[in-house]
Amino acid sequence: MQIELLSYTNLNICSHAIRTCWQSFEKGDNGGEKDKELIDKVGNKFKHASTLEHLNYTFYIQGISRACLQELARHRMASLSVKSSRYTLKELKEEESFLPFCEDNLKRAEKFIVFTSNQAVNEASMYALESLRKLLVTNISNDLAKFAMPESYKTELTWSINARSLQNFLALRSSKAALWEIRDLALKIFDTLPQEHQFIFSAVLSDA
Structure with a gap:
């Protein structure tokens, strides 16, 4: 996966909001x-923590699975603009068969699906990817074909979130009990934050 921080609020906006309460701007x-x-x-x-809501971050997230996206969407106080399957499945339609299993086909499939550490799961994802490709070749509409998309299918999104909600996300998703993929995402998002902002979030990262 790839994470790019597109924009963020300067810290002085948050401190100004806090100082508004006591009129201590000087x-x-x-x-x-x-x-x-x-x-x-x-x-x-x-x-x-409501004062932290004045800090906002926007990330461009690429290469996560639809399963990870579904977990990400549970964090309500955030805005997601997700790559449309309706308009972008044509990229899969133009591919050749992903079978049989071989190194070249696995490399091509990595463009479309997230692989796990389990070979049986990976093979099932490959079969699902090939089934989806075959549907598209028969000119079934994308709106129908997308119902056959595997959870491992890659997507991307622009994600905006305020600091208070991001603290909650990092606290929950940095835990070793979280889905491995979203845990990787959480840790990479923290690493992508400006260094001068990381003090706001470092204490909530889970060691569990």
């Missing part, structure tokens, strides 16, 4: 160490 340093300390104290230590 104590700010435009997102510097004083403001970071204030954000950590009020937003994290004092649990006034």
Whole structure:
């Protein structure tokens, strides 16, 4: 998977929001160490997490499975714009058969499906991919054919989320109990954050 941070809110917006409550603007340093300390104290230590909602992040996420997307969609306080299967399945229709199982076909299939550590599951995904391709070749409409898409089928999306909701996402999905793919996604999203923002989230990452 690939993660790109498209945009993010400057820290001084969050510190300004916090200082609005006490009208203490003169104590700010435009997102510097004083403001970071204030954000950590009020937003994290004092649990006034609503102040963190002034910070927003937009990511471009590529190469995750539809299974991972379904888990991601459970995080309600976020906006998702997802690659349309209606308009993009034609890329699969133009491919040759993915069978039999061989190294070249596996490499071609990686463009379309996420492989796991289980060979039997991977083979089932390959058969499902080939079945989907055959449906498309017979000119069945994409709207119907997409019902045969395997959960391993790759997709991509633009994802926007505020810092408070992102804390919740990282806390839940960085756990070893989470689906392995969304755990990888959570850790990579944290790594993609600007270094000066990571203090907001580092404490919520799970070691479990």
